[in-house]
Amino acid sequence: MMNVPESSRTCSKAPEVASVRVQLEMQSLWRQFDQLGTEMIVTKAGRRMFPTFQVHISGMDPAAEYVLLMDFIPVDDKRYRYAFHSSSWLVAGRGDIAAPGRVHFHPDSPARGAQWVKQTVSFDRLKLTNNLLDDNGHMILSSMHRYQPRLHVVLVDRSHDSQRFAHRNFCTFSFPETRFIAVTAYQNHRITQLKIACNPFAKGFRTADSENRHTAPCQTESAGLCLPWSVFEESSSVREDQRRSSAHGAALQTAGTEAALSYDGGSHYYSAPALLTVPCQWSGPSTAHR
Template identity: 85%
Template sequence: MPYGPDLDGTSEKAAKVASVRVQLEMHSLWEQFDRLGTEMIVTKAGRRMFPTFQVGISGMDPESEYVLLMDFIPVDDKRYRYAFHSSSWLVAGRGDASPPGRVHFHPDSPARGAQWMKQTVSFDWLKLTNNPLDDNGHIILNSMHCYQPRLHVVLVDPRRNSHSYAQRNFCTFSFPETRFIAVTAYQNHRITQLKIASNPFAKGFRTADPDDW
């Protein structure tokens, strides 16, 4: 089901962004992971997300240009640990100080609404890292903390005083089923199994005929 923007009621959005609707692709797969407690690997070098954050967009003005970007916000101020005896995540104490906030711009930005709406928009180049000194532009996260990905749609306003309309020219979308805990190694073996079963790039981890290797 397409989601409308997360409006906070503090400002009226421009018509060209208020009409935008976003639908999460691979929704059923995200829900499978969410039921288990999604985990995403973070590494020093940076690791891509799986499932990949992909959306279908509608309601844009075809001729106007938009910028798409993502950020990741902490769900709470807690640090977590995985309890193997109960196969569940438990609060382990106060969270660590948040690393530098970063955004990931979709590489096709800016583009006309017609281009964004004609195909699935995939953030497959986005990488997650736990290196606070990363200089590759990856999203920096704390391991064992819970995060919510957010998508921002920004209208490119050609007016010279466009900064005066900044609050009106963007809208934000978030999907609760995409939240995850950042880890350096998978804790729940069922998450590992589901990732291997559903990720086409994890073929080498599966039990297969040697002739297929």
């Protein structure tokens, strides 16, 4: 089932983004986890997600350039605890103050629509951390809080008056089945079993018996934000393919009402509201981020 942009329901969008549609890969697997209550490990050093957030995109203008990025927003303002006697998650109180929001750029950004639509787009380099002082560009989450991943498709607008049309140049997608609770250790043993059964990197934890018992269908199914980058400059000696292969890290701070940019040693920090309406004029970050 195709996902329609959230923002398209409230305002008109540029033709290059209005027709964009996104389909979640491994949707049946995500639903299996969602039925149990998906948990994602967060560590100080950063931990990758499983299932990995992967999508198939259609409807892009083949000649236009797009930037893809993800962020994670709290589902609510509550903290949770796992009740082992009832095998369920319960509200444990009011949630912690949200850490400054961050965004994770897909390392191939920017790229033309023709490139994005021809293959599955995987955010397999994205890592989750609970380290508030993280300087690696990982996504900072609070343990025992519930989050919703979001995908943002941003049109690279190189026109001089792009500021006027910034609100039209992005679209946002989210999938309810990808919601999860951040944990430092798995609480539900069935989540642990399902991850071991389906994660190809967990082969060392499997036994012949567990593989027979937990043969889950792990097959792949094909089933408002805009950021200002015009202020960045990059040396002409850096080749385009080197720039595109860089892993971009950025911090999107939700405090404040106006977008204000500062550059700090390779990290791109934004002081802005949760939904930005400023033009995307990509000229690339000048350093790589892990």
